[in-house]
Amino acid sequence: MREASGGAREGGVVTELEPKGFLRGLFEQAVRAADPLFAVPPFLPEPPVGRTVVVGLGKAAAVMAQAVERHWPGPLEGVVVTRDGHEAPTERIEVLSASHPVPDERSEAGAKRLLAAVEGLGPDDLVLCLVSGGGSALCALPAPGLTLADKIAANRALLHSGASIDEMNCVRKHLSGFKGGRLARAAAPARVVSLLISDVPGDDPAVIASGPTVPDPTSFADALALVRRYRLDLPDAVRRHLEAGAEETPKPGDPVFQRVENRLIAAPQRSLERAAGFARAQGIRPVLLGDALEGESREVGRVMAGIARSVRRHGEPSPAPCVLLSGGETTVTVRGQGRGGRNVEFLLGLAVALADERDVWAIAGDTDGIDGAEEVAGALVTPDTLARARAAGLDAHRMLDDNDAHRFFAALGDQVVTGPTLTNVNDVRAILVL
Numbered sequence: 001m002r003e004a005s006g007g008a009r010e011g012g013v014v015t016e017l018e019p020k021g022f023l024r025g026l027f028e029q030a031v032r033a034a035d036p037l038f039a040v041p042p043f044l045p046e047p048p049v050g051r052t053v054v055v056g057l058g059k060a061a062a063v064m065a066q067a068v069e070r071h072w073p074g075p076l077e078g079v080v081v082t083r084d085g086h087e088a089p090t091e092r093i094e095v096l097s098a099s100h101p102v103p104d105e106r107s108e109a110g111a112k113r114l115l116a117a118v119e120g121l122g123p124d125d126l127v128l129c130l131v132s133g134g135g136s137a138l139c140a141l142p143a144p145g146l147t148l149a150d151k152i153a154a155n156r157a158l159l160h161s162g163a164s165i166d167e168m169n170c171v172r173k174h175l176s177g178f179k180g181g182r183l184a185r186a187a188a189p190a191r192v193v194s195l196l197i198s199d200v201p202g203d204d205p206a207v208i209a210s211g212p213t214v215p216d217p218t219s220f221a222d223a224l225a226l227v228r229r230y231r232l233d234l235p236d237a238v239r240r241h242l243e244a245g246a247e248e249t250p251k252p253g254d255p256v257f258q259r260v261e262n263r264l265i266a267a268p269q270r271s272l273e274r275a276a277g278f279a280r281a282q283g284i285r286p287v288l289l290g291d292a293l294e295g296e297s298r299e300v301g302r303v304m305a306g307i308a309r310s311v312r313r314h315g316e317p318s319p320a321p322c323v324l325l326s327g328g329e330t331t332v333t334v335r336g337q338g339r340g341g342r343n344v345e346f347l348l349g350l351a352v353a354l355a356d357e358r359d360v361w362a363i364a365g366d367t368d369g370i371d372g373a374e375e376v377a378g379a380l381v382t383p384d385t386l387a388r389a390r391a392a393g394l395d396a397h398r399m400l401d402d403n404d405a406h407r408f409f410a411a412l413g414d415q416v417v418t419g420p421t422l423t424n425v426n427d428v429r430a431i432l433v434l
Contacts, residue, residue: 017282019432020380023363026275026323026430027377027416031367033274034197034266034425036060040067040130043265045193047074050124053190054078054093055114055183057139058132058209059368060197062088062095063422065130069093079117080130081110081138086420101373102155103140108148111141111178118183121190123259129183129192133199133368133424135209136169141178143241150235151175160340161230162333164294165200169210171232173249174223174242179210180249185256187213192260198267199368199426201292201328205262213260215252220245268292268327268425271367275325275428284432285322293328293429297342298400300330301349304431308360311433320359324431332372338404341371343378343427344415348405350431351385352396358383361432365416368424371406377418378427379409388412 054076056065061080066088068076079094087095096113098106118127142151154175158168173180184192192213200207206214224242227234250256268291276286289307293300307324310316332340343364354360365371365378382388389396392411399408409415 019361019434020382022282022284023361023380023430023432024416026278027363027365027428029278030271030275030428031418031421031423033271034367034423036063036197036423037067039197039266040064040195041071043195043263044068044071045126045128047072048124048126048191050122050126052076052126052128053117053121054080054128054130055117056080056130057110057114057135057212058130058197059083059086059100059134059424060132060422061130062086062090064132064195064197065090065093065095068128068130079113081114083134083138086422088422098138100134100137101159102152103137103148105148107138107140108142111139114139114183115141115178115186118187118190121187123189125190127187127190127192129194129213131194131209131212132197133209133426135212136172136179139178139212141176143175143177143247146175146237146241150238153235154232154238157232157234160334161232162296162331163226163230164331165329166204166207167226169207170218171223171226173210173216173218174220175238176210179212180216181211181214181254181257182249183212184260185250188256189259194260194262196262196264197424198264199329199424201294203264203267205264214262215254215257216249217252220248266423266425271425271428272325272327275430279323285318287318287322287324289324289326291327293326293330295330297330297332297345298349301346302353304429305350305353308354308431308433309357312357312359320433322433324433326429327426329426332403334403336402336404338399338402339372339374339406340403341374341406343371344405344409345400345403346429347379347381348396348400348408351381352400356383356386359434362430363416364427364429365418366427367421369418369421374406375417376406376415378416380414380416382414385412385414
């Protein structure tokens, strides 16, 4: 079993590489592709005749604000809300912090501050809105008749339901006084330019941070159908609010969006392409399998194991050496006593399905550095993962059933810990087959 190094050949070029180092370097390049300090400046609009007010929400909001300050030619003011630990120094734009993935009182206060910042502006003013993943929890203003406790209970239920990110955001929008285009409504008649870092499959602006400046095509009826489909245990006030459907989100065609422009500045596909370029430079053929893969994490892991086996046995969809790259956001339906984590559960499902397959390594991690609620980006799988687990007295099958993959990889010393990366373009998964 080759653990230390492998020989790779592509186009007549031979590269000796250490698999773990290669995979860590590849993941680092994917994250760098979404660095706001480089992604923001090319998409900045021209300064307005009137005021420039910056508002922002998400895990990358503070660094995006920092990039704006460095490159904006005129006066500006504003406030952004980011996750604890994701702050960055700014001079003219105030940075607030709040809780993620479950909102807290600061999330409600932050949403109110952003709405207040854009109220009363005129047609000569510009609102520069900086949006990135995590914004749904970081700006959580309850709809009239609901409390923050109601929203927190609903958010917890959604996080453990197995619902996809767009399904979760459909429900969140209809419990909010801020999301689903409501920030754009508050800013009208000012011009609004939103710079978006996508962390969602398909890069739909309406789903990124629940689309505060984007028309909402979903309805109260859609949200209620999802509650029933996933059998969500919600407070009575939340159910009554959804059933009443009293105040819909602004829809496509609403005049409040006539002067709104949403610009996508970083996305999962771009990060995968950066990772692919890194692989080619090392003599490894990249195979891009898509930037929007969804489904239960362990089942996606099982499918990927089958593809890796096909590479080794049949040279399809590519001969070895190659690296299988994918992005998107899988889901974990937490039924056991573990803490979930979609990347580590994907990897444990992959390892179990590979069953000691030779010459297959893998990495998976969230580009924000946090896999679920854990301060861990993800983990690594090696050809001897299961053998080392058995030697350590770990039952991989039982721990997978218990949603306990974080503890599994921690015990093996195979966690990937980056700290906050200050960006977020969803998950990156790479399977190296030599």
